[in-house]
Amino acid sequence: MTGKFIDISKVDMYFDQFHALSGIDLSVEQGEFITLIGHSGCGKSTLLNLIAGLTLPSSGVLVCSGREIAGPAPERAVVFQNHSLLPWLTCFDNVLLAVERVFGAKETRAQLDERTWRALELVGLATAGGKRPNEISGGMKQRVGIARALSMEPKVLLMDEPFGALDALTRAHLQDELMRIVARTGTTVVMVTHDVDEAVLLSDRIIMMSNGPAATIGDIVKVRLERPRDRLALAQDPLYLDYRTSVLEFLYQRQGRPAQRFAA
Numbered sequence: 001m002t003g004k005f006i007d008i009s010k011v012d013m014y015f016d017q018f019h020a021l022s023g024i025d026l027s028v029e030q031g032e033f034i035t036l037i038g039h040s041g042c043g044k045s046t047l048l049n050l051i052a053g054l055t056l057p058s059s060g061v062l063v064c065s066g067r068e069i070a071g072p073a074p075e076r077a078v079v080f081q082n083h084s085l086l087p088w089l090t091c092f093d094n095v096l097l098a099v100e101r102v103f104g105a106k107e108t109r110a111q112l113d114e115r116t117w118r119a120l121e122l123v124g125l126a127t128a129g130g131k132r133p134n135e136i137s138g139g140m141k142q143r144v145g146i147a148r149a150l151s152m153e154p155k156v157l158l159m160d161e162p163f164g165a166l167d168a169l170t171r172a173h174l175q176d177e178l179m180r181i182v183a184r185t186g187t188t189v190v191m192v193t194h195d196v197d198e199a200v201l202l203s204d205r206i207i208m209m210s211n212g213p214a215a216t217i218g219d220i221v222k223v224r225l226e227r228p229r230d231r232l233a234l235a236q237d238p239l240y241l242d243y244r245t246s247v248l249e250f251l252y253q254r255q256g257r258p259a260q261r262f263a264a
């Protein structure tokens, strides 16, 4: 499929009188990795939540895989910044819960367990299945959150600053892991980020949003860097640096605001 796997058309979002998003038009191709970047409060999470179906637009239409988005569904799995694991369950059981929700009615216990182990393996956590969230690091918790989302075999992975709370080294490691997983599974990804380097490293396209209220898509950078991408090689790549500069110019010159938090 090309062109319109996710199709967002003329979307406006109001919260009471507050006009958050205005006239959002965006198509995402199947297997594409897009990031949403923009100043704090511009409406990135609002747009992600609309694609998740967690909120419905005030006007306009969102379509995923040919069907209008009318609520949350396992085909659109969400990973939040604060990993939201149930603390009393093991990592295995946290993932199993999602697996049972999606496949419980038609698969055997052994098949459900197998799916759960496979998802934990995908994020390198096969040996940590028996641990509870308070026994593992922040990066590992975030990986369990990603495993849980991937275990549902979603068509779309929606991520709201998934690595924002992690230290730089753990974040780099998880970015590399995410690129490998996406290359293997072909999952479509929409990710909110504040990190310019993360956006350029991971994206096929970077959606740069204008400041709110009534935020719109200000500009889009198409990142034509070959995959697989290697962060060390890219650090010297003039094309990479051009993309990075384009995003920084958009954020600081065209949508300039002093003292904003961007990892640049």
Ligand SMILES: Nc1ncnc2c1ncn2[C@@H]1O[C@H](COP(=O)(O)OP(=O)(O)OP(=O)(O)O)[C@@H](O)[C@H]1O
Pocket (backbone or CB within 6 Å): 015, 018, 020, 038, 039, 040, 041, 042, 043, 044, 045, 046, 047, 212
């Ligand atoms: N449920 C809500 N009720 C009222 N206003 C809201 C609600 N959700 C978001 N907003 C407002 O909509 C605007 C966009 O918020 P949103 O969280 O989408 O921004 P963001 O770009 O994700 O911000 P950040 O980068 O700081 O996470 C903000 O002004 C916010 O206050």
